[in-house]
Amino acid sequence: MSILINADATFIVQGITGREAVNLTRENLDYGAKIIGGVTPGRAGRDVYGVPVFDCVRDITAKSHVDGSVVCVPPKFTRDAVFEALENGIKLIVIVTERIPRREVAQMVELAALRGARIIGPNCLGLISPGEAKMGGIGGPAANTRTAYSKGPVGVMSRSGGMTTEIANTLTAAGLGQSTAVSIGGDAIIGTSYAELMPLFEADPETQAIAIYSEPGGRMEAELADWVRDNGSRLPIVAFMAGRFMDEMPGMRFGHAGTIVEGKADTTADKIERMRAAGISVAERIEEIPALIRERLGETS
Amino acid sequence: MRFYEHESKTLFAKHGMPLGKSGLARSTEEAHGIAAEIGQPVVLKSQVLSGGRMKAGAVKFADTPDEAAALFDEILPIVVNGQHAESVLVEEKSPIAQEYYVGVTWDGRRKLPVVIFSDMGGIDIEEVAETHPDHVSKTHFSTLFPVTPRVAKEAIGATGVSGSDLNRLTPIVHELIQVFLKYDLTLAEINPLVRLEDGRFVVLDGHVDMEAEARGSHEALLEELGIQPEETRQARPPTDFEIAGAKVDASDHRGVAGNVVGFDGDLGLVIGAGGGSLTLFDAVRKHGGKPANYCEIGGNPSVKKTCELTKLVLGKPGVEKIAVMMNVVSNTRVDIVARGVIKGCVESGRDPADTIAIFRIPGAWEDEGFKILKKYGVEFCDRSVSMYQAAGRAVAKMQAS
Numbered sequence: 103m104s105i106l107i108n109a110d111a112t113f114i115v116q117g118i119t120g121r122e123a124v125n126l127t128r129e130n131l132d133y134g135a136k137i138i139g140g141v142t143p144g145r146a147g148r149d150v151y152g153v154p155v156f157d158c159v160r161d162i163t164a165k166s167h168v169d170g171s172v173v174c175v176p177p178k179f180t181r182d183a184v185f186e187a188l189e190n191g192i193k194l195i196v197i198v199t200e201r202i203p204r205r206e207v208a209q210m211v212e213l214a215a216l217r218g219a220r221i222i223g224p225n226c227l228g229l230i231s232p233g234e235a236k237m238g239g240i241g242g243p244a245a246n247t248r249t250a251y252s253k254g255p256v257g258v259m260s261r262s263g264g265m266t267t268e269i270a271n272t273l274t275a276a277g278l279g280q281s282t283a284v285s286i287g288g289d290a291i292i293g294t295s296y297a298e299l300m301p302l303f304e305a306d307p308e309t310q311a312i313a314i315y316s317e318p319g320g321r322m323e324a325e326l327a328d329w330v331r332d333n334g335s336r337l338p339i340v341a342f343m344a345g346r347f348m349d350e351m352p353g354m355r356f357g358h359a360g361t362i363v364e365g366k367a368d369t370t371a372d373k374i375e376r377m378r379a380a381g382i383s384v385a386e387r388i389e390e391i392p393a394l395i396r397e398r399l400g401e402t403s
Numbered sequence: 404m405r406f407y408e409h410e411s412k413t414l415f416a417k418h419g420m421p422l423g424k425s426g427l428a429r430s431t432e433e434a435h436g437i438a439a440e441i442g443q444p445v446v447l448k449s450q451v452l453s454g455g456r457m458k459a460g461a462v463k464f465a466d467t468p469d470e471a472a473a474l475f476d477e478i479l480p481i482v483v484n485g486q487h488a489e490s491v492l493v494e495e496k497s498p499i500a501q502e503y504y505v506g507v508t509w510d511g512r513r514k515l516p517v518v519i520f521s522d523m524g525g526i527d528i529e530e531v532a533e534t535h536p537d538h539v540s541k542t543h544f545s546t547l548f549p550v551t552p553r554v555a556k557e558a559i560g561a562t563g564v565s566g567s568d569l570n571r572l573t574p575i576v577h578e579l580i581q582v583f584l585k586y587d588l589t590l591a592e593i594n595p596l597v598r599l600e601d602g603r604f605v606v607l608d609g610h611v612d613m614e615a616e617a618r619g620s621h622e623a624l625l626e627e628l629g630i631q632p633e634e635t636r637q638a639r640p641p642t643d644f645e646i647a648g649a650k651v652d653a654s655d656h657r658g659v660a661g662n663v664v665g666f667d668g669d670l671g672l673v674i675g676a677g678g679g680s681l682t683l684f685d686a687v688r689k690h691g692g693k694p695a696n697y698c699e700i701g702g703n704p705s706v707k708k709t710c711e712l713t714k715l716v717l718g719k720p721g722v723e724k725i726a727v728m729m730n731v732v733s734n735t736r737v738d739i740v741a742r743g744v745i746k747g748c749v750e751s752g753r754d755p756a757d758t759i760a761i762f763r764i765p766g767a768w769e770d771e772g773f774k775i776l777k778k779y780g781v782e783f784c785d786r787s788v789s790m791y792q793a794a795g796r797a798v799a800k801m802q803a804s
Contacts, residue, residue, distance in 0.1 A: 203617040208546040242733030262678020268730035345681035353638025
């Protein structure tokens with residue numbers, strides 16, 4: 103089992119003829135993904151590694167069931183592409199594109215809620231259920247992906263795409279596989295937060311623990327801490343907090359768009375305190391994560 | 404990207420919001436002239452991108468133009484939270500009957516914009532929210548459906564304000580919401596919004612922040628306000644080193660090699676990506692290292708771009724060695740980064756083996772990359788060495804040299 107995607111999931115790639123999209127299409131196909139079509143307006147009739155290209159999402163959804171879409175178009179066109187996917191009934195949308203203004207992200211998220219759909223990202227590398235399928239550039243080429251990711255009991259959530267793979271790789275090296283790893287995106291407003299993914303992991307019998315990568319800025323860790331406290335989660339959580347130096351530099355922007363310390367609740371110190379109070383273990387270093395997870399699994403079993 | 408108070412007010416005025424008579428003074432003479440034209444007592448406010456002006460003594464009141472001129476000279480040199488002022492806003496001073504607060508911002512948890520209103524304005528709103536929660540309202544609104552004045556009315560009414568105050572505040576708050584949405588702002592704030600003793604409502608102080616990502620969509624407004632493209636408007640102005648870093652990043656559309664921020668240390672960092680850089684910067688400091696800079700590479704930057712960034716970091720005074728480190732990479736090619744940093748060392752007249760303290764970038768094309776590094780005698784490591792350990796090796800080399 104896994105969450106969000108499995109080996110049978112069908113998806114499309116919007117903006118499929120772009121440089122980055124061509125790469126991720128190939129990497130996903132090599133990893134076993136079922137990509138049944140791509141969209142680039144004006145390029146209908148072409149193909150990308152055997153995936154047929156269409157002008158409109160409707161041209162694909164009219165004939166086949168589509169579970170998801172990877173949106174990989176320039177920032178100016180992202181909202182339109184996401185609206186197109188949503189209005190054609192696609193329920194899982196992974197937005198790879200970065201540098202989209204918050205107002206447009208909020209509009210996409212609002213429409214997704216009205217249509218009963220879920221958005222992952224923007225500014226993310228997508229998601230992977232190791233051994234089954236991946237959606238997006240997560241892990242890179244299939245061979246590299248197989249080195250870093252392995253199937254197992256740990257759900258991974260990360261605000262950084264690169265650190266998703268770093269954490270998975272550390273878990274894999276320690277003999278701990280992953281059920282599903284989700285790069286949730288580094289922007290101030292994202293489609294799906296840690297807390298919103300928790301019920302999915304809770305419901306997945308394979309998932310036994312959670313590892314998260316976290317950063318300064320925003321209220322997402324507070325939301326997770328609240329969720330864990332209010333719902334009595336069965337899953338032990340181990341978090342790693344990067345960017346501790348930013349606590350000393352309010353108002354400066356480092357890393358992702360969502361990482362800026364504007365108030366006390368944005369600091370890593372505040373986040374660590376809240377998470378620890380909710381029973382979440384906070385690792386000082388990435389390499390401590392596997393041992394902390396084993397320790398926590400020992401506690402709960 | 405934060406606007407100065409006078410820029411925020413120009414934007415508010417453009418949208419018909421009520422403001423007192425004012426002028427921007429860049430010299431003593433201008434301050435005198437503006438005060439004379441207003442012809443009544445004035446307030447002088449230093450223009451800095453920071454709060455806490457009153458506490459720092461950078462806001463003063465003058466009864467006469469002569470006094471205004473003298474106070475201009477007094478407050479212009481005052482540094483407020485590290486911010487130097489270049490101008491002072493001279494504005495009519497009016498007797499206040501009641502102060503309100505109104506702010507519009509994003510709620511990342513609800514993923515919606517929210518208007519915050521209080522009938523206890525003039526002080527820190529977070530403090531009011533803690534001590535008098537019934538005097539602060541938070542009203543979310545849609546980004547998809549038209550926002551009509553009822554949102555503003557409900558926000559104001561929720562704090563118990565009624566009567567003609569409610570009806571006169573509503574269009575001002577409504578307009579602030581419209582400005583917030585129209586210009587992709589991350590914050591639009593009026594504090595205080597006041598009712599004067601003569602019954603008029605006036606925006607006394609306010610500021611707005613525009614989302615950096617949206618600057619390209621609002622070039623006309625930025626030009627009108629005289630905000631230059633190179634102004635980052637972060638908590639402090641960019642240094643020459645940081646401006647040069649931005650130029651390296653802009654020189655080539657392939658990948659990222661930028662977000663360069665200067666620090667005082669001696670260990671140059673060529674690190675990535677977004678989250679990896681935050682992790683590695685912490686790791687270097689935890690080991691007692693002194694970073695010369697922060698930066699982010701990622702998205703598979705070209706050899707040229709990586710080379711230029713390396714040269715920039717090595718050119719920073721006091722930089723003896725660089726550490727080249729990233730998390731396990733997916734879409735950045737290890738061999739291309741290796742070529743770039745080696746070329747950057749050579750073109751700086753430095754021996755790569757001596758200059759690169761550690762190279763820790765595992766992932767795509769690592770075998771090819773490691774081959775190149777070996778040829779030049781550069782110390783490298785694969786994924787079996789953690790980011791924290793790699794940073795430790797780099798710091799140890801600095802301490803040994």
